Amino acid sequence: MRLLYIGAESGTSLQRAAAFGRIGYDVLHLSPYAHLPPHWAPWLNRAGGPGIDRLVAKGLGRRIGEQHFDFATVDCGDVVGPAALNVIRAVASIVVNYNADNPYLNPSSERLRWSIFHRTLPHYDLVVAVRRNGIEEMMARRGARRIETIWQCADEVVHRPLSPALEEESRWSSEVVFVGTWMPGRGAFMARLIERGVPLAIHGSRWKRAPEFRLLEPFIRSDHLEGFDYTRTIAEAKIALVLLNGQNADLHTTRSAEIPAIGTAMCAPRTPHHQRLYKEGEEAVFFDGADDCADACKRLLADDSRRQTIAGAGHRRTFANGTYNEILARRIVDQVADMKRGGAL
Known part of the structure; x- marks a missing residue:
C-alpha cells in the first residue's frame, strides 16, 4: 500500500509520516x-500568499511524476491550495487533511495565514482536527465535509522513557521544565513561578520578546x-509543565500526551480535557493560575515517592487513552477504507 504524505519534514509532521510507515505503508x-522562497511565511501571514499555491503545485507535480497512491494525507495544509490539491488528487483518489492547529476560528487569530487552507478545505475527502469546544460546527461552517476529531498524540518511538543509562545528571537535567515557544502571557506566568521560588528551566524560541525577559x-x-533533545529535556526533569x-x-x-508518554510527572492547566484524559492527583496534577501551579510543583518536589507514582500512572494512562501516532494513523486508514467501501470517491 502506498501513501503520499505532504507535510513538513520535521517536528510532529515527520513523526506522523513515520508512524504510517511503521503500520505498513510505503510512504x-x-x-x-x-520550493518556496525564503520569506514565504510573512508573505502568507500578511498578504494571504498570492502565488504560493501555484509554486507548490508545480513543485509537487515535478516530484510526484507518474506515481500513484492508495490515498494522500496533507499535514497542516497552510500552503496547499486548490491547484496543489488537484495535482495530489490526480495520483490519489482520496485526500485527507490533518491539522493540529486551529484554522477554523472566525475571525482568525493569525492574520491571513489560513487563507489558502480555507479555499481548499471543502475539497478534502476527510478533515481530521484536534478536539476543541464547538470545533465540528466551526469546521462545517468553513466547508469541511467528512469530519473526524482526535486527541493530540505522542509518538511511540520519539516520546518514551529513557533507558536507565541515559538518566544520569546532565546539562539537560532540571527540577521543573517548560519546553515551548513564548506567547503573550507566558512571560508573566513564568515570572510569577520564579518569584514564588520554583526551580525553573525554560527551553524554546522567541523568549527574548517577553517583556519580562531580563528576569x-x-x-x-x-x-x-x-527529537531526542526534546525528549531528553523532559525525561530529565522531575516535573514538566x-x-x-x-x-x-x-x-x-501535544505536551498533554507527550510528557506522560515520556514518563515525567505532568503539571497542566485544569481543563475539562485534561480532567477527562487523566485522574487529577493520581495521573497528573492540575492548576488554576501561576500561584496554584507554583504550589503544586513545590508539593511534588517535596514528595519524590508521590511524584514518581503520578509519573508512572500517567504513563500507563497514555496507552489506555490511545494518544499515539500509530493509533491515529490506523484510525485515518480505517476512515479511508470506509470511504472506499461506500464509494465516496
Missing part, C-alpha cells in the same frame, strides 16, 4: 515548502528543541 513524504534570561536554557494557547481555544495540547 512518499514530500514537503510543500521545499527570565537566567532560566532560559536553550532555543527550540526537537503544560501551558495552553488561548488564541487557539486549546483545552489540551
Whole structure:
C-alpha cells in the first residue's frame, strides 16, 4: 500500500509520516515548502500568499511524476491550495487533511495565514482536527465535509522513557521544565513561578520578546528543541509543565500526551480535557493560575515517592487513552477504507 504524505519534514509532521510507515505503508513524504522562497511565511501571514499555491503545485507535480497512491494525507495544509490539491488528487483518489492547529476560528487569530487552507478545505475527502469546544460546527461552517476529531498524540518511538543509562545528571537535567515557544502571557506566568521560588528551566524560541525577559534570561536554557533533545529535556526533569494557547481555544495540547508518554510527572492547566484524559492527583496534577501551579510543583518536589507514582500512572494512562501516532494513523486508514467501501470517491 502506498501513501503520499505532504507535510513538513520535521517536528510532529515527520513523526506522523513515520508512524504510517511503521503500520505498513510505503510512504512518499514530500514537503510543500521545499520550493518556496525564503520569506514565504510573512508573505502568507500578511498578504494571504498570492502565488504560493501555484509554486507548490508545480513543485509537487515535478516530484510526484507518474506515481500513484492508495490515498494522500496533507499535514497542516497552510500552503496547499486548490491547484496543489488537484495535482495530489490526480495520483490519489482520496485526500485527507490533518491539522493540529486551529484554522477554523472566525475571525482568525493569525492574520491571513489560513487563507489558502480555507479555499481548499471543502475539497478534502476527510478533515481530521484536534478536539476543541464547538470545533465540528466551526469546521462545517468553513466547508469541511467528512469530519473526524482526535486527541493530540505522542509518538511511540520519539516520546518514551529513557533507558536507565541515559538518566544520569546532565546539562539537560532540571527540577521543573517548560519546553515551548513564548506567547503573550507566558512571560508573566513564568515570572510569577520564579518569584514564588520554583526551580525553573525554560527551553524554546522567541523568549527574548517577553517583556519580562531580563528576569527570565537566567532560566532560559536553550532555543527550540526537537527529537531526542526534546525528549531528553523532559525525561530529565522531575516535573514538566503544560501551558495552553488561548488564541487557539486549546483545552489540551501535544505536551498533554507527550510528557506522560515520556514518563515525567505532568503539571497542566485544569481543563475539562485534561480532567477527562487523566485522574487529577493520581495521573497528573492540575492548576488554576501561576500561584496554584507554583504550589503544586513545590508539593511534588517535596514528595519524590508521590511524584514518581503520578509519573508512572500517567504513563500507563497514555496507552489506555490511545494518544499515539500509530493509533491515529490506523484510525485515518480505517476512515479511508470506509470511504472506499461506500464509494465516496
